[in-house]
Amino acid sequence: MKNNAAAVLFASDEDSHLNDLTIHRTTASLPFGGRYRLIDFVLSNLVHANITKIGIITRNNYNSLMDHIRQGRDWNLNRKNSGISVYPPFVFNAAHEVYKGKIEALYMLRGFLMNSNEEYVVISNTNIAFNIDFDEVEKFHEEKGADITMLTYTTADITSRKLLVTTDKNKRITDIRFPVASDTGKRLCNLNIYYVKKDLLISLIDNAYAHGAYDFEKDILRAGLDELYVMSYEVDNYVAVIDRIPTYFKSSMDLLNPEVREDLFYNHSTILTKVKDSVPTKYKEGANVHNSLIADGCEIDGTVENSVLFRSVKVGKGAVIRNSIIMENGIIMENAQLDYTITDKDCIIQSGRRLSGYESYPMVVVKGKVI
């Protein structure tokens, strides 16, 4: 059935530190899970819930994102009504400056919001791998009589950039704060996805923008906790927030676990991505592959263990790839050895080369490098 929400997605996340992996791209277009880009997860979840009017706000490096999304056909978003639009940073910005925070960015998209017929808005970051039912979020929002529903998740990955959330018995959020050194163990954190009535959002954004505020979480959410019903919708199935290279590595390795794949790929939504018409993967005589996730289009004549191979990767005879992530079009030549290494797209590791990082600090080979 038709859904009554539009969505605004942030292609970049200022709080992410993915260094070499996001030199050439937004976090939204970071390759993940063998054949996906991170934005595929939120897009697929939205489309599954029939939320089909989607605006994506970009900040920089959005070429790879535009190339990935095109007209949105791969997500069934090439519609006459609604559909997907990518907003480069300067489209509505008279100041000729890239927006400072979510408030400014949302203010820029005021026209998009005003013009949409939908009554609600989903606001989401794009660096999250998850599979949830947005219809349930909507139901929760109505049942709780919420002004704003914040999606939250429990994690032990507490970095200084996470926002810890405290709720009362009724799931109303009573506090939002940065973590301090004593915050160890698993905590309830903000997932950076919100569900809110459009009119309320516009008035909150207008008011905050008029006062020079730019931090959505601090200046609108935390400042409004007393007056607004900000409710916590806890996502309890698998969630990966990709904000640093070690979490990117760990989340990729999580996919080797059948339960995680079940949760992420077969739960509610089919995860859709750009179709590339790759051929099936060919395992040659020398193939020795164990506990690995392999996309189509690969040609494997060597050893691959505990690894993720993206589309069209070539693994030469005698090459050994362990605990590694090889992105699209990677060529690992004969007898090369990789351990705890992430090679970005189009890398070539020549014969006999040996690269090794550590689980806590995987080595990253930048896009297009020849070693």
Place this chain on the structure above:
Amino acid sequence: MKNNTKKECIAMLLAGGQGTRLGVLTKDVAKPAVPFAAKYRIIDFPLSNCINSGIDTIGVLTQYRPFELHQYIGNGQPWDLDRLNGGIFVLPPFMRAKSGEWYKGTANAIYQNIEFIDDYNPDYVVLLSGDHIYKMDYADMLAAHKKNKADCTIAVLEVPIQEASRFGILNLKKNNEIYEFEEKPKNPKSNKASMGIYIFTWSVLRRYLVEDEADKTSENDFGKNIIPKMLADKQRMFAYQFDGYWKDVGTISSLWEANMDVLRGGTGAEDLDLDDDSWKIYARNMAEPPQYISPTGRVQNCLISEGTVVHGTVKDSIISHSVTIGKNAYVEGSIIMPGATIEEGADVRYSIVGWNAVVGKGCMVGETLAECKPGEWKISVIAPGHNLPDNSVVGANEMIG
């Protein structure tokens, strides 16, 4: 309400045949919809050839069990055939004001769609079959047709002379003009076999179709009626020599062989390389996650597609998308079609397991083949959707379901 977009050349794809020789595989679907090479369907080959040759208007004639095929084709988007003008059209038989009938033969199928073809006012019509595996540039064949000022051009393949009596054979003059057509001749005079791929000058073919329909004794078939009649009338008919890989996959043995040719590549199958950016074969995508080979999985000399999970041992096989191979299962020389499950400890050799079939725990299916003559492989077949009970034994060449 006339369509005013003229197309120089359109294609008509005959996809209505039942394909009885494929047995249980075509019980519920038309032959062109049968899966091929892990992520394709047979029809992907002619459709991809069309779009790669610059033909963007295709009529697909369906009749037998058309739903799966209609659904698969959809609006033609996977082949880039969702066009403002032209595109892909599924053409099942339909009712007219006074009458309506099934397609009686291949020629009658085209005859019944004369209005569709006329709407594009084409100079030429390419006639294709939905059961051949090959990569071919029809634009090159059309250029030859134009150069020869031909009324009809038939693609031919040189086959070993000892096998020529299995094919429709064309006897040619030096300039490749056809002077005789012999269907499965006992004593073939040439080894030029018709591939069932034709280009006609539409104004000429249209006339013959109308005449053929009026002839009550005709079987309304291209091979039996139209081509012999055009030859008898001394129309300009030429052969177009094709040198690449081509296989009619109308039998279990040839379907298995063509799949293995894709896997093997190399001599004789170089032209079947599917990983060719200049001639991609397109297919509808299934939106499955990548394949997963588990810690106990062993895979050698295989083609495997997305969504598949391998816990067992797989050798020399084609494993399609969304397949599960259980622990301690052994698969050799086989084609496992989409969605099938090979349960723990099952042993599958030289077999085709149909889509969504389940081979139960400990089953023994098929046998490792000693030397077989090409085209006479003893392949066991499990029907699509069939549930083979645990510990069943299926011998070589048996068909179950």
